Amino acid sequence: MRVLRVYDTPAALGAGRFVPSEAVVVRITISAGAASSIPPVVVDDTIHAVAVNGNWRWILPTWRLEEYRSGHCPDVPAG
Numbered sequence: 001m002r003v004l005r006v007y008d009t010p011a012a013l014g015a016g017r018f019v020p021s022e023a024v025v026v027r028i029t030i031s032a033g034a035a036s037s038i039p040p041v042v043v044d045d046t047i048h049a050v051a052v053n054g055n056w057r058w059i060l061p062t063w064r065l066e067e068y069r070s071g072h073c074p075d076v077p078a079g
Contacts, residue, residue: 002027004044011048014062021048021059 004025011021024047031040049056060068067074 002029009048011050011059012062013059014065019050021050022056023048 004027006022006024009021009023010018011023012018026045026047028043028045029040030043032038048059048061050059051057064074
């Protein structure tokens with residue numbers, strides 16, 4: 001994992017609520033290993049951290065939290 005960029009931006013908490021956050025753009029590279037012919041998978045994503053009582057906490061995007069609350073993992077196909 002590599003951090004590409006960090007910037008201040010509001011993070012949505014749902015129901016129209018926003019809080020100050022640090023957006024962290026990361027690049028995640030998953031490799032099968034040097035001896036493998038399978039190309040690595042590279043994913044860029046933006047995650048948010050908010051200050052809570054002087055400590056940083058990662059938060060889930062509202063859409064992902066709602067998926068988990070409904071009992072569905074958004075990364076697993078329905079069926």
